[in-house]
Amino acid sequence: MRHGTLGTGTALAVGTALACTLAMAPAAGAVTPDTATIGFDCGSYGSGTATLTATQDGTAATISLSTSAITAPLDVGAGAVNSTLTMTKNGSGTTTFSGSDNPAIPSGSAVSTGPLTGTVAAGDSLEATSLKVVVFGITATCKATSAQTPGPFVF
Structure with a gap:
């Protein structure tokens, strides 16, 4: 009987310690x-929609983007697209996300880029306003023609 009580008490102590550890871990x-x-x-590179996917880990955030507004004229190797996404921050300022990380893009396909990296603070509300994409030394500058749907990213 004493052996069973000791096992239950030990399990309870371990469970409590685990719960406390998880509660103190940063979310x-x-x-x-x-x-x-x-x-x-x-502009002359085209127009279309873009899908943006955002993630956050503390103050670090990433946005990946794929847009039919620009298609690859030739096969583009992985890591060959240099992009900067400018976003309105909290309705008044701006912030940028940038990077040169992209998957391989076959000729004629929509340009995908990211994850683009940036820094955010809790409560930041960000909406894309422009995108600059450099491929093979050629720069395409894109301006937003609509509001972000369903709305700005809130971190």
Whole structure:
């Protein structure tokens, strides 16, 4: 009988210690919505919609983007697209997300880029306003033509 009580007490102590450890662990941030769409006009390179996917880990955030506004004229190797996404921050300032990380893009396909990295603070509300994409030394600058749907990213 004593042996069973000792086992139950030990299990209870371990469970309590685990719960306390998890309660003290820093929580990863959450961004809502995690996916949004927006229209872009890229001048002579085209126009179309873009899908943006955001993630957050503390103050670090990433946004991946795929847009039909720009198509690859040739096969583009992984890591060959240099992109900067400018976003309105809290309705008044701006912040940028940038990077040169992309999957391989076959000729004629929509350009995908990201994850683009940036820094956020709790409560930041970000909405895309422009995108600059550099591929093979050629720069395409795109301006947002619609509001982000379903709304800005809130971190």
